[in-house]
Amino acid sequence: MAHLSDQLLMWxxxxxxxxxxxxxxxxxxxxxxxxxxxxTAPRQRELVSVGGPERAHDPLWDDPDGAVAEPExxxxxxxxxxxxxRRAALFGRVAVVLTVLATxxxxxxxxxxxxxxxxxxxxxxxxxxxxxxxxxxxSWLVVLVLRPTARLLGLFVxxxxxxxxxxxxxxxxxxxxxxxPALNSYWLKIHVSxxxxxxxxxxxxxxxxxxxxxxxxxDRGKRSFPYSLGRRLPAADSLERLAFRVTVFAxxxxxxxxxxxxxxxxxAWGRYWGWDPKETWSFISWVVYAGxxxxxxxPSVRKTTATWIAVAxxxxxxxxxxxxxxxxxxxxxxxxx
Numbered sequence: 517m518a519h520l521s522d523q524l525l526m527w528x529x530x531x532x533x534x535x536x537x538x539x540x541x542x543x544x545x546x547x548x549x550x551x552x553x554x555x556t557a558p559r560q561r562e563l564v565s566v567g568g569p570e571r572a573h574d575p576l577w578d579d580p581d582g583a584v585a586e587p588e589x590x591x592x593x594x595x596x597x598x599x600x601x602r603r604a605a606l607f608g609r610v611a612v613v614l615t616v617l618a619t620x621x622x623x624x625x626x627x628x629x630x631x632x633x634x635x636x637x638x639x640x641x642x643x644x645x646x647x648x649x650x651x652x653x654x655s656w657l658v659v660l661v662l663r664p665t666a667r668l669l670g671l672f673v674x675x676x677x678x679x680x681x682x683x684x685x686x687x688x689x690x691x692x693x694x695x696x697p698a699l700n701s702y703w704l705k706i707h708v709s710x711x712x713x714x715x716x717x718x719x720x721x722x723x724x725x726x727x728x729x730x731x732x733x734x735d736r737g738k739r740s741f742p743y744s745l746g747r748r749l750p751a752a753d754s755l756e757r758l759a760f761r762v763t764v765f766a767x768x769x770x771x772x773x774x775x776x777x778x779x780x781x782x783x784a785w786g787r788y789w790g791w792d793p794k795e796t797w798s799f800i801s802w803v804v805y806a807g808x809x810x811x812x813x814x815p816s817v818r819k820t821t822a823t824w825i826a827v828a829x830x831x832x833x834x835x836x837x838x839x840x841x842x843x844x845x846x847x848x849x850x851x852x853x
Contacts, residue, residue: 517632531618536674538611651716703780710773717766797836
């Protein structure tokens with residue numbers, strides 16, 4: 517089972533890589549891609565309005581029945597570019613199928629790993645990254661079901677999966693082993709699963725946050741990298757709302773994970789909080805995400821400023837996951853790398 521888990525991980529990375537290529541074709545040559553925008557700009561463009569000329573169609577967030585959640589600035593949508601656009605869209609649909617298949621094999625990696633270890637498969641850093649990425653992939657599929665027009669973001673989601681899983685396989689991989697005594701508790705199923713789930717969902721929030729900054733910079737006339745990526749992205753407001761809504765969903769789960777960790781710490785170490793490095797950075801991440809939500813809800817704070825706070829929050833999550841496990845010594849030194 518352990519060998520099968522490793523083999524399935526290789527197939528999972530391959531699946532996400534092929535999906536990334538399919539997304540890239542649609543991203544570049546589809547009806548809403550960069551090539552299509554350049555091709556149609558001089559000739560034929562149309563403004564699609566819903567509910568009157570003052571309400572513009574938002575391709576990422578409008579409801580399927582045509583209802584608009586909130587007033588939006590006019591969004592110019594290019595008319596179909598014909599046969600090439602349809603072929604590129606086919607690549608996008610194939611990429612979605614490949615993403616589903618890769619997610620299924622990703623789930624198989626965790627199941628076979630758990631069967632081999634006779635425990636839940638998130639007892640070390642390698643397994644935690646696998647679980648968090650799996651939740652991130654599931655979150656992306658949920659977004660696709662709710663908003664199929666968000667498919668253009670699949671390129672960046674699949675790229676993140678390939679990088680994180682490739683690093684886990686190449687650097688973090690550990691042999692199947694029993695849990696260390698400190699982790700042999702039912703709280704492992706509660707606390708770590710909540711932490712992995714919230715981390716995966718927050719990954720799905722980070723991607724549109726970063727892309728919003730690129731798109732917003734492009735709209736303000738910045739042409740250097742990474743703002744040059746903004747020309748190929750959906751509307752800035754759409755990306756920002758996607759990031760905000762996903763973060764709102766994940767933040768209570770992250771809060772729950774920290775609370776459960778404190779309860780487990782009292783049972784295992786005789787104190788609820790001891791400023792262990794991972795405890796400290798988990799709290800830092802919570803504070804920064806809370807600051808982002810507060811800034812986002814404050815009308816006087818620009819969305820760009822709030823989004824930079826969200827990006828900083830995700831950086832603290834990465835520090836907690838990678839840097840602390842490698843360089844800090846504490847009660848949470850269980851990574852096995």
